[in-house]
Amino acid sequence: TQLLEQSPQFLSIQEGENLTVYCNSSSVFSSLQWYRQEPGEGPVLLVTVVTGGEVKKLKRLTFQFGDARKDSSLHITAAQPGDTGLYLCAGEADDYKLSFGAGTTVTVRA
Amino acid sequence: ETGVTQSPTHLIKTRGQQVTLRCSSQSGHNTVSWYQQALGQGPQFIFQYYREEENGRGNFPPRFSGLQFPNYSSELNVNALELDDSALYLCASSVTAGSYNEQFFGPGTRLTVL
Numbered sequence: 001t002q003l004l005e006q007s008p009q010f011l012s013i014q015e016g017e018n019l020t021v022y023c024n025s026s027s028v029f030s031s032l033q034w035y036r037q038e039p040g041e042g043p044v045l046l047v048t049v050v051t052g053g054e055v056k057k058l059k060r061l062t063f064q065f066g067d068a069r070k071d072s073s074l075h076i077t078a079a080q081p082g083d084t085g086l087y088l089c090a091g092e093a094d095d096y097k098l099s100f101g102a103g104t105t106v107t108v109r110a
Numbered sequence: 111e112t113g114v115t116q117s118p119t120h121l122i123k124t125r126g127q128q129v130t131l132r133c134s135s136q137s138g139h140n141t142v143s144w145y146q147q148a149l150g151q152g153p154q155f156i157f158q159y160y161r162e163e164e165n166g167r168g169n170f171p172p173r174f175s176g177l178q179f180p181n182y183s184s185e186l187n188v189n190a191l192e193l194d195d196s197a198l199y200l201c202a203s204s205v206t207a208g209s210y211n212e213q214f215f216g217p218g219t220r221l222t223v224l
Contacts, residue, residue, distance in 0.1 A: 042215035
């Protein structure tokens with residue numbers, strides 16, 4: 001059982017469309033990290049959010065941490081084929097251990 | 111500055127054998143964590159090493175063991191391999207300091223147990 005629930009599990013959209021991935025938990029985290037993973041490679045850190053209610057923007061990607069520090073979302077504007085990959089959220093507990101969600105597979109069609 | 115490296119990239123073993131996987135941490139990082147990622151799943155925490163001591167363990171049996179060396183590189187050892195051990199094994203390095211801990215992952219070792 002994953003401590004973090006991600007939804008949807010799969011997402012296939014056309015280039016130029018927007019998408020949102022959700023990450024929910026009943027646990028409170030000291031921080032939450034988002035990663036993108038490509039087949040056969042390790043996850044690459046995209047962002048870390050720390051403060052409840054925090055919003056971080058990286059170009060077309062917007063990350064939000066819930067006020068209670070239990071949930072997060074990733075929004076991509078005007079998706080491109082290069083955004084294709086497995087998006088993973090990971091919550092960090094007070095002992096610095098990461099618990100991952102099962103991931104959302106995003107496919108952006110040209 | 112070099113990132114996290116892992117070796118080997120791929121490995122095929124048979125049931126009952128033993129395997130050692132290796133990880134070199136990113137320069138300046140004193141903490142190494144190991145994860146197992148089965149196909150279609152997120153990474154599952156195996157254990158973490160900080161200053162050569164095990165610093166927390168996930169829900170994995172004792173046949174999964176590890177070491178961290180003075181240069182902060184690390185090994186993951188798995189004894190008595192089972193078919194379900196087939197997975198991508200990921201190593202992540204970080205600096206344990208401050209209020210949160212960003213982990214940087216290596217490319218992984220793909221282990222297949224036949």
